[in-house]
Amino acid sequence: MHHARRSLVVAALAAPLLLGSAAQAAGPSVDGKVRISTAYVIPGDRVYPEGITADPRTGDLYAGTFEGGAVFKMTPGDRVAKEFLPARGDGRSQALGMEVDRSRRLWVTDRLTGLAVYDIPSRRLLARFTVTGQQARLVNDMAITPDGTAYITDSRRAVVYRVTPEQLAKAQEQGGDTPLTPAFDLSAVVEPHAPDSITLNGIVTEPSGRYLLTVDMTGGDLYRIALPSGRVEKVALSGGDLTTGDGLELRNGTLWAAHPITDAYAISRWRIGSDGRTARLTRRVTDPALQTPTTLLRKDGKLYVVRSQFDKGGPTGPGTPRLPFSIAAVSGL
Template identity: 85%
Template sequence: MYRAARRYSIVVATLAAPLLLGSAAQAAGSTADGRVRISTAYELPGDRVYPEGIAADPSTGDLYIGSYEGGAVFKATPGQRVAKEFLPARGDGRSQALGLEVDRARRLWVVDRLTGVAVYDIPSQRLLARFTVTGQGARLVNDMAITPDGTAYITDSRRTVVYRVTPAELAKASEQGGETPLTPAFDLTTVVEPHGPDTITLNGIVAEPSGRYLLTVDMTGGDLYRIGLPSGTIDKVALHGGDIATGDGMELQNGTLWAAHPIKDANAISRWRIGSDGRTARMTRRITDQALQTPTTLLRKHGRLYVVRSQFDKGGPTGPGIPQLPFTIASVRGI
């Protein structure tokens, strides 16, 4: 998420088919041990937040967290335990705030699963532009990544496409106002393994730091795909040591990829070593721990992972029950 900071990625009740991790992935899995330390970094106000996405402002170190329930965005400031509301719930027509990113110009990009993406100026909190999905077909606008040239790429988990917003398109949309259609840049429907109807496919997406390629995960099929830039060449990444089934939000730094796994009580984070050309990935570690509380996405900063504890399975979109309050962001060290 992110990367201009992370990631959505969403788990919804319509993913009803059981998702099973491959035997190799299970063999590689491990429960968090003494070398992995999980604690609470930030608390979020509200009793129905169900956080989903997270992004970091590199200029200030502030974190922005999106809410699945109502679309509020919270701002977590280093040194302050409790985050504060930055954008109100249901503001500017948002119903959810999933994938989030902060670009170099300090603009906050907020994904709404049904409508598209809204872009805000952080200092003024002003809405700059809205990019919307056209057509009446099913859609689930999900996660996003921003490349060094300022281009944003956004996954649609129902249509199995990746949308693109260039800096020129953002400038034009900001100048003209109103809504601008989201334009599909890459269609992976003929590449991704066939699944049943209404299946969530493309979810988390990250950009290689120099902008050579994107990586996006098919959370149902457990595959990782490389999209070459600017060519658009699409390749399935050769995975070693397991698959990436139930993969949601991801983070890529210095050749290491981290992925959150929230579905079917996974409560896991996997770590992968990415080949120099982005065409291979080897699982180097996987931890599972109930303290992750259904992690939807994550970002890495100062040697630790900040993990979104969605609690989607506690009265949220994927299960009954009552969430543990307050909703929180975890700090994970050692992976």
């Protein structure tokens, strides 16, 4: 986010794209093997879904929205998602990066305020972490390591925040707002960009928690953050780069990235070296049926991809979205 998702698209990257009827049909063929279909429908005419995560115990999916911050629950077997958390609840204006931890807590980021943690069974707000100061911020994607520590990217400040289980317990006990403080500052490592550029975006954890991988959306680089030291290295990419890389998913040495690119909506697939220091592009699929994909997750052999339609009257483009908003299922990738 590891799913969530997770992220905002650079305005300069998005522009209107007229989608043909074939791209809107269920299950169009891509490259002869990959198939894209609609897995879930999200109600609402201006929700603009952004992040996604899964509850490993139940198989339920959760999608956050850019407009208003509502969170929708998607249950296997039910095509239409149901509202789980209302828009603008608990001061939330957006729901971007999301994760479900082992204790069935739902973690949700808001780009301007910070992070909120909810108990799934009761839907009760457990703790809230806020970014302090007046500096520009974009609290974005997150990943939770096996020890229960959450790491969250800030796409304006090029930092990674950290919330440990101990900090969560203390924040829950004290109530109110707890400061969200940076753990790792990558501003001196990330390639220089224009002041308003989006840098760190998607973030994932290696399964055992040895390191994190995070993408610089504007520069197209992938960075490895060793844990717990925080040592940062640029991953050596071969076969391509990760320009416009948004949400990431890492499973069994394979990394998938969503690319909400103008006129070329894409998903790329990479093979990660055993030490996380190399990544080789193995496939890239482009299709308008992806509808500005912001993030994705792997479940039951498929990728579930958020179709944000950000460039259709959303945060990065004029026009009108094609309703209903939806989550795509991508098989064969």
